[in-house]
Amino acid sequence: MRPKLAFLSSDRPEATQARDQLACEYGDVPLDEADVVVALGGDGFMLEVLHLPIARRLPIYGMNRGSVGFLMNDFAAEDLVARIAAAEEAEIHPLTMTAVDSAGRTFTAMAINEVSLLRQTRQTAKLRILIDGKVRMPELSCDGAMIATPAGSTAYNLSAHGPIIPLEARVLALTPISAFRPRRWRGALLPHAALVCLQVLEPDKRPVSAVADNFEVRDVVEVKVAEDREVSMTMLFDAGRGLQERVLAEQFSV
Template sequence: MSDAPRIAFLAAATEVAQTARDRLVAMYGEAQPGEAHFIVALGGDGMMLETQHRFLGRNAQIYGMNRGSVGFLMNEYREEDLPARLAAAQAAQLHPLRMRAHSMDGKTHASLAVNEVSLLRQTRQTAKLRILVDGKERLPELICDGIIVATPAGSTAYNLSAHGPIVPLDANLLPLTPISAFRPRRWRGALLPSTARVVFEVLEAEKRPVSATADYTEVRDVRRVEVREDRSITMTMLFDPDRNLSERIISEQFTV
């Protein structure tokens, strides 16, 4: 048993996830997250995002098992042979987006996103946004419900539901996807290099208030939002060989 990996188990608040955690702790013991070789997250994709946020900057080895409703980022839940599964798991290394949102009250809010940064209108009025990429104006005015900048892993989440492109993990691209664009009507978004620094300026911010959200951290009444990939931070997700994340992202493009 001395060679057995130290595993920390974290579970969503649901009964099914908590029950799974109790069973796995009884089978494999439990280590504190700071002392564990692996962290096993039990729940859905939301639990994986929460766990990644909790350990951002530590490059923890995080392995998810699906005990929730959505499990694109999770492995199949099985209790047997967990140490062997962890040893055989393949790593997907990701980088988060860093958001700096400047609000109307003069404050600056910084946050990180594993999936996406989104700007959304707060009222019945559509948002008006000016878009700059690496300091160059690319769109002087976008009238829309909102806009998304996604990571490759997040390209299959909210970005996909807004009809944005799915991006392979190794493509070094960030999808920029409008939400219900009204003007210009034919603009469907862009694919940006992962090095791009994207700035959104909110036009008529008092009349047309906009919020900015990095995953689940929301800032209301923003006037300017800056987004870039933060390559100083690496996140590691572990997947069973038959659930390799790169392959799943490619396969998702052929799902009908």
């Protein structure tokens, strides 16, 4: 039986044009009637779609109508139904961030790629790192630090010289951003079940923000991050070009 498709697009002209073209050719149903969501845009738009409630129950097939498109398939209007039928599934689990700000307020957000702590002023941030309740680094002086999922390890994490993680490795990357002291610390690989706690030292003098994908909390004093295995999302990739293959190939790119 032919799957019922729902088309979503970013507001880029090429994305909206593609949505109109595909909806006319293949039919477009409401999200609550769809079997598959087709997302048209770039990686940023794919992250937006993955944050929607539908991402927990419907597979998402992306086509690149943006810039980088690492999380997207190549765009082509032809044979879309056949491509989706033959697609490889990639199951991903997000991070849950719980952040407390200087006013004592608590914020919770989900991250597909990474949770980042970033200095807000010219002053370096000073962070204390605890893993499963144990202090592993009493003080890290840096521009920031991040915890990245395997799916997000090729994004900001890689730009900060963090490791690329195969999807099935069941580990998380803890990566410093421009570490000043200890200068040579390059981060750590953590078990996927680890609870990471980042405490901000001297928060009045050295304010820090926390960002879970596109959700930001300013002036945080403590941030806890853990993988949520109860939440599962399914992305579809063209046969032979699955996310696992892309992550592996990225390690050999020059």
